[in-house]
Amino acid sequence: MGQRVRETVASAEGARIRAGARIELRRHDPANLASFQRWYADPDIASMLRHDLSPLNARQSQSYFETLILPLSARGFCWAIVDRTDGRLLGTTALTEIISRTRSALFRIVIGERDAWGQGFGTEATRLVCEEAFAALNLLQIRLEVFEHNHRAIATYERVGFHQTGSHTEFVRNRGIDLHIREMMLGKADYDRLGTFASRIPPYPVGNGADDQQDHG
Numbered sequence: 068m069g070q071r072v073r074e075t076v077a078s079a080e081g082a083r084i085r086a087g088a089r090i091e092l093r094r095h096d097p098a099n100l101a102s103f104q105r106w107y108a109d110p111d112i113a114s115m116l117r118h119d120l121s122p123l124n125a126r127q128s129q130s131y132f133e134t135l136i137l138p139l140s141a142r143g144f145c146w147a148i149v150d151r152t153d154g155r156l157l158g159t160t161a162l163t164e165i166i167s168r169t170r171s172a173l174f175r176i177v178i179g180e181r182d183a184w185g186q187g188f189g190t191e192a193t194r195l196v197c198e199e200a201f202a203a204l205n206l207l208q209i210r211l212e213v214f215e216h217n218h219r220a221i222a223t224y225e226r227v228g229f230h231q232t233g234s235h236t237e238f239v240r241n242r243g244i245d246l247h248i249r250e251m252m253l254g255k256a257d258y259d260r261l262g263t264f265a266s267r268i269p270p271y272p273v274g275n276g277a278d279d280q281q282d283h284g
């Protein structure tokens with residue numbers, strides 16, 4: 068059936084899924100936990116994400132990583148963002164909340180290594196996820212929600228081709244503040260038309276990981 072959202076063939080932990088010029092998406096590995104915990108304990112990063120805008124403690128982030136991130140990655144909807152030049156783990160990205168009827172998913176991204184911000188990695192990772200979504204997962208739409216004060220993220224999404232579809236305000240009870248949220252979307256047809264595919268080299272095939280392991284490093 069060509070009209071279903073596809074789960075990709077299971078790949079080995081750490082296997083390359085898709086590669087661009089400078090970064091690649093890999094299946095998450097349990098060894099990524101320590102970095103993941105450090106990122107989610109950072110108050111500046113937490114202020115850009117949900118979780119009531121608060122950092123996660125070690126137990127919370129371990130549970131999040133093990134019960135959500137690893138299983139989602141094994142199913143082909145969540146990836147580690149890795150610098151191709153030195154194999155450094157930079158962040159994590161995912162497609163969640165799939166709506167089968169519209170073949171739509173919600174995009175999430177965190178470049179957790181702060182010294183890697185503003186160098187184009189987020190843009191390239193976003194494009195790679197779009198390619199995976201449209202070319203491999205059979206999705207037609209990618210939605211996202213971003214805080215209005217997150218100018219860097221909005222600039223990134225606009226450059227990839229996302230456009231605003233709406234906005235809403237949420238009250239954050241434990242902070243006593245209103246949070247202004249921008250809703251954005253990118254459709255497959257628009258992405259194809261923009262022709263901004265990140266991969267200048269052919270993407271690595273999605274497989275059982277055997278091939279992916281050959282040219283690490």
Ligand SMILES: CC(C)(COP(=O)(O)OP(=O)(O)OC[C@H]1O[C@@H](n2cnc3c(N)ncnc32)[C@H](O)[C@@H]1OP(=O)(O)O)[C@@H](O)C(=O)NCCC(=O)NCCS
Nearest residue numbers: 115176177178184185186187188189190213218219220222
């Ligand atoms: C948002 C994020 C994914 C962007 O990734 P990145 O690698 O830092 O972004 P890039 O370098 O690809 O692009 C950043 C863009 O924002 C612009 N930018 C950087 N700082 C900015 C600022 N303070 N205000 C406005 N624009 C800014 C850059 O100039 C660049 O746009 P340009 O190349 O058109 O000039 C990353 O910074 C991140 O993970 N931040 C913390 C978590 C987060 O905010 N996640 C998103 C939640 S919706």
